[in-house]
Amino acid sequence: MTAASGGAQTAGRPTRLPRSARRKQLLAAAQEVFVAQGYHAAAMDDIAERAGVSKPVLYQHFPGKLELYxxxxxxxxxxxxxxxxxxxxxxxxxxxxxxxxxxxxxxxxxxxxxxxxxxxxxxxxxxxxxxxxxxxxxxxxxxxxxxxxxxxxxxxxxxxxxxxxxxxxxxxxxxxxxxxxxxxxxxxxxxxxxxxxxxxxxxxxxxxxxxxx
Incomplete structure (x- = not known):
């Protein structure tokens, strides 16, 4: 779990966050990646990893990189x-x-x-x-x-x-x-x-x- 994830873990699994809190967490992680790498070099994999979530979780909130940006x-x-x-x-x-x-x-x-x-x-x-x-x-x-x-x-x-x-x-x-x-x-x-x-x-x-x- 990375620092950007901001969630506690229970029995080895990340705590389920309310949708609004999860969205805020994903946006914070995305900002770090976009600023560090630029839009074109950034990948959804990088953002999911920075947030400490799976890619499917990321796609539940944002259908693509542009929508996230x-x-x-x-x-x-x-x-x-x-x-x-x-x-x-x-x-x-x-x-x-x-x-x-x-x-x-x-x-x-x-x-x-x-x-x-x-x-x-x-x-x-x-x-x-x-x-x-x-x-x-x-x-x-x-x-x-x-x-x-x-x-x-x-x-x-x-x-x-x-x-x-x-x-x-x-x-x-x-x-x-x-x-x-x-x-x-x-x-x-x-x-x-x-x-x-x-x-x-x-x-x-x-x-x-x-x-x-």
Whole structure:
């Protein structure tokens, strides 16, 4: 039984886990294998072995390798969008909202670097179903920022979406660069630098009702 299996054994047999717990266990094992080997080199045999289960058990939950990979992506894609949405709801202070969006991406790459690589650095990005999910992350984060920009500044949706896409793109690219370059500066300092840059730009758009041009 490998560490990924996470189940006790009774009389030489693995304990039967509830379906939801088994699924979570299999996804964790799959993530380890996909990150270590890449999608194309990974095999269902490797994932089953890492999870400490038989291949038939793995296939009971996921009909194939692609479905397993997509299930992983869905989990992580939903998480990053939820983080950005939460940052928008957490405070009425717009500078702190910008900081929250930046922090959401840096937290993702820092605490969930394996998940970040699966979503944004996959060797399967040309697969339509994978590309659709990555685009869904970007669209979900952009939508969260767009609604906030519209409500606060009164700019039209097309302008707000473009501004939001710039904020999301900068946060994603900077966080990925920070991770790829070995976290050369402390995370909090990196977040503050990027927040200062982005806030200087977005703050030039006055709040609704603000007479400042």
């Amino acid at each position: 997509l299930a992983l992506l869905d989990t992580h894609c939903e998480a990053i969008v939820a983080k950005v949405q939460a940052a928008m709801r957490a405070t009425p202070d717009n500078k702190e909202r910008v900081r929250g969006a930046v922090t959401a991406y840096f937290d993702f790459v820092d605490h969930e670097s394996e998940a970040f690589r699966l979503v944004f650095a996959s060797d399967l990005r040309n697969e339509p179903a994978v590309r659709e999910r990555v685009e869904r992350v970007e669209k979900g984060c952009i939508a969260a920022l767009t609604d906030t920009i519209i409500s606060d500044t009164g700019v039209n949706r097309a302008h707000a979406e473009l501004l939001a896409s710039g904020l999301v793109g900068a946060a994603e690219t900077a966080a990925q660069f920070w991770l790829a370059n070995g976290r050369q500066i402390p995370k909090q300092e990196a977040e503050s630098l990027l927040t200062a840059l982005l806030w200087r730009g977005i703050a030039s758009f006055p709040l609704q009702g603000d007479p400042t041009p």
